[in-house]
Amino acid sequence: MRGRPPSAATRDVRLELLGVARHLFLDRSYREVSLRELAAAVGVSPAMVRYYFGDKQGLYVAMLRDVMGPLVGRIERMLAAPADQRPDLAGFLREYMKTAAANPWLPRLILRDVLAPGGGFRDRFVEEFAGKLAPKFAQLAGRGGPGAPLDPRFTVISMLSLGLWPFLAMPILEQALDFRPDDAGIERLIDHTVRFFTAATAAGAQT
Amino acid sequence: MRGRPPSAATRDVRLELLGVARHLFLDRSYREVSLRELAAAVGVSPAMVRYYFGDKQGLYVAMLRDVMGPLVGRIERMLAAPADQRPDLAGFLREYMKTAAANPWLPRLILRDVLAPGGGFRDRFVEEFAGKLAPKFAQLAGRGGPGAPLDPRFTVISMLSLGLWPFLAMPILEQALDFRPDDAGIERLIDHTVRFFTAATAAGAQT
DNA sequence: GGATAAATTAAACGAGCGTTTAATTTAAGG
DNA sequence: CCTTAAATTAAACGCTCGTTTAATTTATCC
Structure with missing residues (x-):
């Protein structure tokens, strides 16, 4: 389960995070959607947010x-x-x-x-x-x-x-x-x- | 420190909680002001909220x-x-x-x-x-x-x-x-x- | 093919929260 | 006085959160 994914799976996790975050934040709110929930919705680990955006706020600002x-x-x-x-x-x-x-x-x-x-x-x-x-x-x-x-x-x-x-x-x-x-x-x-x-x-x- | 206060101190804790809560909630928000902070601002224990209002939402509704x-x-x-x-x-x-x-x-x-x-x-x-x-x-x-x-x-x-x-x-x-x-x-x-x-x-x- | 870099995760960390419990002090009533 | 009720607190419970660390797998490049 751990490690770099095989290149067969071509998905842009960064983009998926941004897209799903937008929808989740839209009908709930930034504070009420946890990093864990967002990650689960995308199907990755919460640590990916840190990897791509530094932290939760970084993801948000990148979204705007x-x-x-x-x-x-x-x-x-x-x-x-x-x-x-x-x-x-x-x-x-x-x-x-x-x-x-x-x-x-x-x-x-x-x-x-x-x-x-x-x-x-x-x-x-x-x-x-x-x-x-x-x-x-x-x-x-x-x-x-x-x-x-x-x-x-x-x-x-x-x-x-x-x-x-x-x-x-x-x-x-x-x-x-x-x-x-x-x-x-x-x-x-x-x-x-x-x-x-x-x-x-x-x-x-x-x- | 514990126990019913001497009757010399005549203060309406219930009313003080409502008043301070209104001000705190006003320039921050319900979610961002913790029960602990509110209680500290009034100078009582967090448990007083439960005593008078049941829970945090109870305090809020009573306020409105x-x-x-x-x-x-x-x-x-x-x-x-x-x-x-x-x-x-x-x-x-x-x-x-x-x-x-x-x-x-x-x-x-x-x-x-x-x-x-x-x-x-x-x-x-x-x-x-x-x-x-x-x-x-x-x-x-x-x-x-x-x-x-x-x-x-x-x-x-x-x-x-x-x-x-x-x-x-x-x-x-x-x-x-x-x-x-x-x-x-x-x-x-x-x-x-x-x-x-x-x-x-x-x-x-x-x- | 061996070393290095990229992408990912599991697991733990530490803090804060609302709430609950049980103990404690004082006031009030008979 | 003695009992009971009211008012208060200290301390702990259980949960969730954002973040961090370290391990791991795959790709890439010389």
């Missing part, structure tokens, strides 16, 4: 990387554009929401497992993904320094960069609604989201 | 009871009203949102700890609170049986009864926005929520 990496890259490029060519709030929302629509599993995982309180898990996520965007968003949302923000609602965007976007996308992507919008649907949602948050911010100004 | 109990009661009364006097979607939303605004900690706890996937915890919550409402809401949202529903969006309400309402209330109650709406603010939010969900449902109709 395929989608999150390119998304962060696109947002970075949008942020780097000169001010007069930089998209407005709706432009950034569009990027997030299209990613969410194309990969509905992603925001749900992030919301549940990464941004849940008390993780310490958050650190690794911020380090690799959100952390690259947060300073630039904060600068855009800042107190009107040089190259001042055009849209005060960029504070919303600043929250997006810290991981709020699953909070926006989640409710409409929930199983109960079985939501798979097309491009027109996304546009309508962006519009309503902007209005929703504008109303919330206005209504919440209490002091 | 003060607010959830009356809320469920009010909704039940609204549902029991004759059809022509029964509130519409906005009327039910108002009840939920006012409760959420008055007790912002509640929806966050429910969302994180009770409705999180894979709980088994859900059962105890549904049994005591949501379960009383779900059948009646489902009937109202149903396929137009006798006493047919006036508003097709009652399907949204039906989801509320199953615990979706924290999903509505959470984003606007999140720390980041520091939201404490007054009555007028609540009315505006209800309006926008209805429109938001109408848009989502319309956009999501794909088949």
